[in-house]
Amino acid sequence: xxxxxxxxxxxxxxxxxxxxxxxxxxxxxxxxxxxxxxxxxxxxxxxxxxxxxxxxxxxxxxxxxxxxxxxxxxxxxxxxxxxxxxxxxxxxxxxxxxxxxxxxxxxxxxxxxxxxxxxxxxxxxxxxxxxxxxxxxxxxxxxxxxxxxxxxxxxxxxxxxxxxxxxxxxxxxxxxxxxxxxxxxxxxxxxxxxxxxxxxxxxxxxxxxxxxxxxxxxxxxxxxxxxxxxxxxxxxxxxxxxxxxxxxxxxxxxxxxxxxxxxxxxxxxxxxxxxxxxxxxx
Numbered sequence: 001x002x003x004x005x006x007x008x009x010x011x012x013x014x015x016x017x018x019x020x021x022x023x024x025x026x027x028x029x030x031x032x033x034x035x036x037x038x039x040x041x042x043x044x045x046x047x048x049x050x051x052x053x054x055x056x057x058x059x060x061x062x063x064x065x066x067x068x069x070x071x072x073x074x075x076x077x078x079x080x081x082x083x084x085x086x087x088x089x090x091x092x093x094x095x096x097x098x099x100x101x102x103x104x105x106x107x108x109x110x111x112x113x114x115x116x117x118x119x120x121x122x123x124x125x126x127x128x129x130x131x132x133x134x135x136x137x138x139x140x141x142x143x144x145x146x147x148x149x150x151x152x153x154x155x156x157x158x159x160x161x162x163x164x165x166x167x168x169x170x171x172x173x174x175x176x177x178x179x180x181x182x183x184x185x186x187x188x189x190x191x192x193x194x195x196x197x198x199x200x201x202x203x204x205x206x207x208x209x210x211x212x213x214x215x216x217x218x219x220x221x222x223x224x225x226x227x228x229x230x231x232x233x234x235x236x237x238x239x240x241x242x243x244x245x246x247x248x249x250x251x252x253x254x255x256x257x258x259x260x261x262x263x264x265x266x267x268x269x270x271x272x273x274x275x276x277x278x279x280x281x282x
Contacts, residue, residue: 013232027227076088112198198211
């Protein structure tokens with residue numbers, strides 16, 4: 001593994017991204033400010049203007065991402081006057097028109113969400129992790145995120161029927177089938193698209209810090225050592241911190257100077273020589 005480069009950059013992503021070379025980033029994983037959120041820091045973009053605000057940024061993200069790369073967008077709808085606002089759905093459609101392929105949707109289940117309710121709904125315990133790609137031929141290392149098979153095997157595989165031991169075609173006529181006996185003697189299996197990670201409860205001096213497990217999971221799935229990871233809304237610096245620990249190069253951008261300094265301090269405490277303050281091209 002060669003030396004790892006970590007770049008923490010101050011500025012508006014719409015402008016800073018223009019300094020990054022075409023087709024150089026392997027993974028973009030980020031959580032931009034949601035509509036009407038963080039007004040005291042990021043300005044609180046209204047739902048009506050959110051798509052218009054985001055498209056110039058996603059245009060640059062499309063340019064810098066490799067054809068084999070992946071863009072993971074963490075975002076959440078909001079409720080207005082007792083109903084869900086559709087700005088996230090409108091953004092998805094706008095990104096598709098921009099040329100992005102909406103290839104998957106992961107659900108981040110916040111397993112430590114505390115109880116609560118409003119008059120017409122319950123507290124949210126999940127957020128979207130939307131996957132976009134430039135092409136259908138993108139890098140994906142599924143074996144890196146396999147999980148233990150767990151208690152499911154103890155019951156389901158204990159007494160297999162004759163049907164379980166063959167490829168049992170679907171009774172609906174869909175053509176799909178399964179051979180349950182394929183899972184005999186397996187210790188690891190592929191996960192679902194529901195990710196169960198706790199939210200950050202300790203004070204990170206940021207209103208919406210990623211849990212480290214979240215970018216780590218996507219970095220495992222879509223990159224290898226020495227690949228480049230980008231977070232254009234870096235916040236407290238979690239994505240860059242995790243990328244560095246995992247042996248990936250990274251670029252983090254944020255418009256808030258205090259967050260930029262926070263991220264730099266967090267990483268330079270480990271490796272003071274990592275920073276490049278000049279050319280951004282990778």
